Amino acid sequence: MKLLIRNLARTTTEETLNTLFSEIGAVQSCSIVMDKATAKSKGFGFVDMPKVGEAKIAIAKFNNFELDGFKLRVKKADEQPKTAT
Numbered sequence: 001m002k003l004l005i006r007n008l009a010r011t012t013t014e015e016t017l018n019t020l021f022s023e024i025g026a027v028q029s030c031s032i033v034m035d036k037a038t039a040k041s042k043g044f045g046f047v048d049m050p051k052v053g054e055a056k057i058a059i060a061k062f063n064n065f066e067l068d069g070f071k072l073r074v075k076k077a078d079e080q081p082k083t084a085t
Contacts, residue, residue: 017045
């Protein structure tokens with residue numbers, strides 16, 4: 001299940017996010033969205049957890065969790081519709 005992590009501190013790293021969510025279970029991938037012009041964090045990212053049960057526990061545990069001085073907002077990421085090319 002892909003999770004959307006919002007309200008990240010601009011200093012939070014992918015490694016920190018990966019370590020945090022790994023406390024709950026397996027993390028398939030982790031990414032923080034970066035601004036192309038400034039190469040700085042946009043303050044949100046994604047964590048992909050292969051086991052739905054672990055992802056739901058992570059949502060419950062880390063929504064409103066304080067990390068690097070910011071309260072995280074965690075929810076299931078909306079799936080992007082596939083566009084025909």
